[in-house]
Amino acid sequence: MIFNYHVPTKILFGPGKLKELAKETLPGKKALIVISAGGSMVRNGYLNRVVEILHSKSIEHVIFDKILPNPIKSHVMEGAVLAQKEDCDFVIGLGGGSSIDSAKSIAVMAKNPGDYWDYISGGTGKGMPVPNPALPIVAITTTAGTGTEADPWTVITKEETNEKIGFGNTYTFPVLSVVDPELMLTVPKHLTAYQGFDALFHAAEGYIANIATPISDAYALKSIELIAKYLPTCVKDGNHIEARTQVALANTLSGFVEATSSCTSEHSMEHALSAYYPDLPHGAGLIMLSEAYYTFFSSKVPKRFEAMAKAMGVDVDLLPQEERPMSFVKALVKLQKDCDVFNLKMSQYGIKKEEIPSLAESARQTMGGLFELDPYTLSLEETIEIMVNSYE
Template sequence: MRFNYHMPTKILFGPGKLNDLSKETLPGKKALIVISSGKSMKNNGYLDRLVEILDRQGIEHVLFDRILPNPIKSHVMEGAALAKSQGCDFVIGLGGGSSIDSAKSIAVMAKNPGDYWDYVSGGTGKGMPAANGALPIVAITTTAGTGTEADPWTVITKEETNEKIGYGNSYTFPTLSVVDPELMLTVPKHLTAYQGFDALFHSTEGYIANIATPISDAYALKSIELIAKYLPLCVKDGNNIEARTQVALANTLSGFVESTSSCTSEHSMEHALSAYHPELPHGAGLIMLSEAYYTFFASKVPDRFVAMARAMGVDVDSLAPEDRPMSFVKALIKLQEDCGVRDLKMSDYGIKKEDIPELAENARKTMGGLFEADPYSLSLDETIEIMTNAYK
């Protein structure tokens, strides 16, 4: 029982907490606000509310609104150039995981020379240290999916080479995060489900990872319990603020899991899918892989699967011992059915079965580090087997 624990982010959590941002001392005098290229932050009034808070505090701001659902390196470089040219001394990510991840990466490149891929490890990344650190980051999440408000990780795609790789260090933890479930009431049903399952898999992967700790285990099991219970309610009625709050808590807990444990190769495999097919939502890709992935691993760490099944509400003690690990997979399938995402197909996003060997190799080349966190060492053939079994 040996582990380190580092969680430097101050989190304002709960309905209405965006209003409390006005009481906080923000980490600079001029902010680069990073949002997506979509309309939701403006149409829902979230951007205006943030600007009003900044104006009341006398903090200048510049808007960068180019971020894609699967964010790309060229926009990171563009945002960093804007931050530098405008003299921004901190970055605010407002929106979902793509906006906050991009804000983190922009914060790194606003203080370090060269290209973002110079600092990324894996694939064609050079793995250089970000010697100058990063600008302070404020994260205001409007989704419950990535947990990025509570971890150092950011995922960006190098579009020229179809490499979608995670990056993070002690500087990319947000200084301050706001988790206000009232900002999540406008998320559509299908995205609510995709994002909720992304949070679920951060926790399930973090729980079976070979570097899991007693701290990450506690966070993971509570996150799994809350998502199993409340995500279907969010999908059914997006205005259910109690359910939204519980799923938001599960998501933040999943970020704590990512701060103390690790994702496993399920995320590597999905990154390959959405690197080549950026129109595929990350959470949807994870859902597509999940039955085959967890079926494969159920026999590798059966005790962990029994504990996850119990967290999802399964009466595992009433089952025969040999049936208990796979009861988690059955509960996972039922949760997908309850959330209306059981019938997702890779083929609907242009993924071809004959491409799977190339996608499996991409997963191992670009995000090979997560394979090392698996509780069992997957071969390339086994990676292909899981992805093929997941194909519809």
């Protein structure tokens, strides 16, 4: 019952909310708009809508459109140089988690000297203090997956060393975020599922983390409940605006969990996988790990697993006591089947079983801090065991 609470982001939430951005006071006079290289922001008209709003407010803009699904350090540095050269005084992240995360990291480096990895803790990062505040960040999310619109975290890969590591501080909270589920109607079925499970695992990991608080618990259980109830509908009918809105809310709640608790080692393991195999979508990697991961931890904090099972709609009171913790894992597997993502295999992305020990080592070296937030301290051997059990 001893905790701090700090989520300074103003959030505009609900269908149609992008239009209301025109009524907001934005934090500068020239924006760097960060979008992905995929072209969906242009094709779907979202970029044009944002640009029109900026024009209506006499705000200039520059576009940086190189962001990859697993964003990389060189693009952070390139975007920061562009922001400096063009005298941008705030950054807009438009798109999914990769674009918003990149916007956060670019905002840091636009105001600070040296290399981005100078400020990263873990792996080959130097862990140096960040001298200056970041440029103000506005987040406009078009996916429901990372919760990055409601937390300070950004995850970037140093491509030369295959290190995928999180970073964040007080200044990487967006000052303003727009969560408009109408912008999520165009997300394809498989990505809807991957992103929804990413949000679910942010909530679940934050709930079992050893720094969870009563506040993060409330957000986490509600997020789990909404995803279990509405994600299958989103996957089956992407135009179902009510289901999209509920999953968007779950995602933002999971961002609050990340701001008030933390991920655990499941994310460290996945980051190692997608750092070496960047074609692996983050949510898909988490799904692959999840059954073995949560099976392992179900006996470590059984009461927490009972509560998560209950949030997923399981009537745990009808079950024998010894079956209650694993009922969460069974509900998780059922949800994956309902969303057509149960049979994902690491081998589909080129990962070899004999690589797992070195990938487990990488997880512990690059993001070892999350292992310290587990409710039970995993050994290297147990980390390998979980990843091996996830392989087939």
